Amino acid sequence: MRMADLYFCGTDMYQCLRINQTGTKTSLKSVFKIPTVIQDKSDLEFNHFYVVYLKHGSQNKYSWYMNGFGLSETQIFASALLIKEVAVCKNSIIGLSDDGSLYRIKLEADNNRELLCLKTSKVKTDENETEAMPFKKVAANENQIFALQSTSDMSSIYLVEDELLLVAQFPDKYIVEFSVGLGHFVALSDTGALWNWGHCGRSELASNTEMNVMSVINNPSRVEFFDDLPCIVLKVACGGWHTLALTSDGDIYSWGWNESGQLGHNTVVVSKSDPHPVDLGSAEDPVVDISAGSRHSLALLKSGRLFSWGRNKEGQCGFGSKDSSGEPVEIGKCWDGIATKIKCGKWSSFIFIK
């Protein structure tokens, strides 16, 4: 369970990660090791202004901690709640417990502009219908957090605020994973079928229907593109305005806004609504994991090699310069061990090393 090391690239403007970035001004080094204080953990969520991370204690006990907003290594959620997964946004943190319940922490500033204390409350579910239905996943964009319920009869995605608000429903479908951009959603079923919906003014949605910059597609629309391919989609990751899909062949397809080159197609085209493969130039080395930041993308290959592309103003792509790249660039290895997991923050990337 325990990861050996955690590396980071991008900016930690508010020093949540306790990285000393100033010491390396002279070198082009742009991937930083996160200090041991936050090191002993297997998962974390980094918003612009705070980080939430999982720490394992003795006897299989684990707890979530938070840095930022003036807090330092402060435990959030009672250990007894057994929170296994969290999602974070600008004003709240949602924890998903072992038994499928949701717990919410609202981040509020008072009129003196000081952060109010952290209080956990259980998110109420509708007594009649959803009582027995556990939540399976949580996902967030900068502004909102969403949760997924699924059974083979019905899958539902809710917006989680003071109350639950139904966003989308999939009768007779078993949704296994979903991801949210700043204005669009993607959901993946157990059969590898893909749906997307939301804003489409920047080509966020892959679909055959006619769309224009004004329209919002409220109902999930099936992405048929992958039906003709001899492989299925295993994982999806939404950036702010783009989507990455990882197929069983180890290829990445991307579509959406390309203003920083986040599609990785090596083109100046501003946006694309039809999925295109990203060329990593390594047919023998399949992609095993993908992640997307606000305007950049990250891919992990089976061999442990890492590629990134898109916006790099904050160094989130981890390749030295601060220029954005419209084509994938390999991140130079500066760690011992092998990268096993990746996770993008909004303007940052995390690399888990074993």
Next chain:
Amino acid sequence: MTNMESSFASRIPSSVHLLLKQTFGSTVELPETPLSQKRLRLALENVEGVAEKLPGISANELLENPFIHLSISRLLKILQDVFHKEVICSEDSLQNTNEDKGDDLIASEKDISVIENALKELSYLTDYTWEQLNIGHWKSVPRIWRKLYTCLAILKVCFLVLKRSSNLEVIKECDMGILMGEPICQNVLRKIAEEVSSRIITEANCNNCETLGTSNPAVVDYDKICLRNKSSNEFEVVVAKKPSLEEFLSFMKTKTPVLLTNTIDYWPALKKWNVEYIRKIAGFRTVPVEVGQKYTSEDWTQKVMSISEFIDKYMQASTESNENQCQNDIGYIAQYHLFTQLPELRKDIRIPEYCALGSTSDHEKIEINAWFGPANTISPTHYDPNHNILVQVFGSKIIRLFPPSESSKLQPHSDSSLLFNTSQLDIEQDDLFLAHPEMRNAKHCDIMLRAGKSLYIPPRWWHYVKSLEPSFSVSFWFE
């Protein structure tokens, strides 16, 4: 024009000073000197709703975003600390030298690094806000984000001024705040921009007294130029030399397009403006530029750049190498309210008196847009809901007009589309006649619009517009 780039002893625009005082007026304790009291009182009298801590945004609006809340208040504290020191310095120096109002803010070394950090953080917050501004369609974005963008731009301008940055840097921030945001704080960014821009122009004039060469673009043979695919049903446009208001009213009532001559002879712009003059007056201002052959093209996009950059990148190319110019290398400052941003140019043009014949004589309701670009900019066939007087200041354009009765032949995009007022047909495409036989008898007229002339386009008349050389047009839309 390299002289324009050089910074000179930066003097603080009085509007910045005013803004800072307005923001901190109630909290900054100034030394009890008669002069300072007088200045402060003056500053406060000019502004209503003084001393809200966050410029232009009420605290309640940000409760949903605790982070922005916390970070901006911290930045304001820094600004206040630095400004407080500056004010005391400045009041001291003012006592000694009443004349020297400009050099009164002197930042210390330590303050400079504080300011640098604040600017870095502001740039982060601005990027954050930019992302929020780009969620969904522009029109559906909550106003708070536009206000916040401008608020951050105001803070940036304050810090840049305290840092004694060049006027060009300051004006760039002002323009970004104006373009992306809302006119909060009595539109202070525009006031600052006006002051700073007049300083830049004065400076440029001092350093660069040589007269501007009138750039002579490639000669256009107007007699030989025409649009392709004329139909059998072409009619001649009515030409009127400075018609009276009554005559013009009858054109409006009968919905007759008219080529107007001698109506703008008195415009200073007609004699003064050319590409280099625009560069001199406005080169350092940041504007939105449409890039791509036309707004219906797939690769069409908008970019934000300075007018100088625009001229260097898109205007030179068209005069020097017409032949090998790539189609997507067309840039066009189109349908842009340039004149509210640049009063220096606004004073060279006049609202045609015919506009008073509209249903409202309120000048505020008349929409004035600038259209500035190289040869071969194209506005695809479309119509507008209002009366339009299109004035050609320099260069020339060729225009094809179709009456509203021909709409069905022009195949507009569907009603639900944002492009409902635009034809799906490219009238200059040769296979058009083959694919759409009905176009063969579509009623139309072609008009050469040369400098000094204007075209009255009645509401809902379809028009296709193409520039023949570097061109500046001004359109007046009225109801």
